[in-house]
Amino acid sequence: MIPETDLFATAFFLADHASVENGKVYVNGGFFNQMQFATFPAAANFSVVGVINVPWSAQNQLHKFQVLFTDADGHQLPGEFSGEFQITPNPDAGVGDPxxxxxxxxANAFVLAKPGHYSAVLMIDGEELSRWGFRVNATAAPGEVPGVPGGGSGPADIPWL
Structure with a gap:
């Protein structure tokens, strides 16, 4: 077996809620790529989850992580998560074990200015390891017809009927 030499993302995704406890990720409502809002700008609440595979050769070193968000044009949005970690091998781990x-x-009250495509981006030590794309859709408020100026309220207000 050839040992791994590069860090990589085993998983990276959005969830309704997630937490890390005792080295495990607990997820509710994970792996979605669509959000719907009736008005914009919209405030979204969600969690970002990553699981990073740290090879033996990258342990005992300080690593920096960053999660940032971009729009469809690649512009970075306000708001990001960052931190650092250093892995000390478990005494029970075998030589070469990742x-x-x-x-x-x-992400609480994360502002999404308009409908469209967005991405969450996982960076480790300044390099992109993974990207999770998601789409934000506009939905009609109750009693409105999407795409009709003024919202419309029924068949008489819909110009194509």
């Missing part, structure tokens, strides 16, 4: 480093962070 370590799984879980991270989870809550």
């Amino acid at each position: 370590f799984l480093m879980p991270i989870a962070a809550a």
Whole structure:
């Protein structure tokens, strides 16, 4: 077996809620890529989850992580998560064994200016390891018809009927 030499993301995704406890990730409502809002700008609440595979050769070193968000044009949005970690091999681990480093962070009232495509981006030591794309959709408020100026309220207000 050839030992791994590069860090990589075993998993990276959005969830309704996630937390890390005792080295495990607990997830509710994970792996979605669509959000719907009736008005914009919209405030979204969600969690970002990453599981980083740290090879033996990258342990006992300080690593920096960053989760940032971009729009469809690649512009970075306000708001990000960052931190650092250093893995000390478990005495029970075998020589060459990788370590799984879980991270989870809550984004509360994260502002999405308009409908469109967005991405969460996981960076480790300044390099992109993973990207999770998601789409934000506009939905009609109750009693409104999407795409009709003024919202419309029924068949008589819909110009194509």
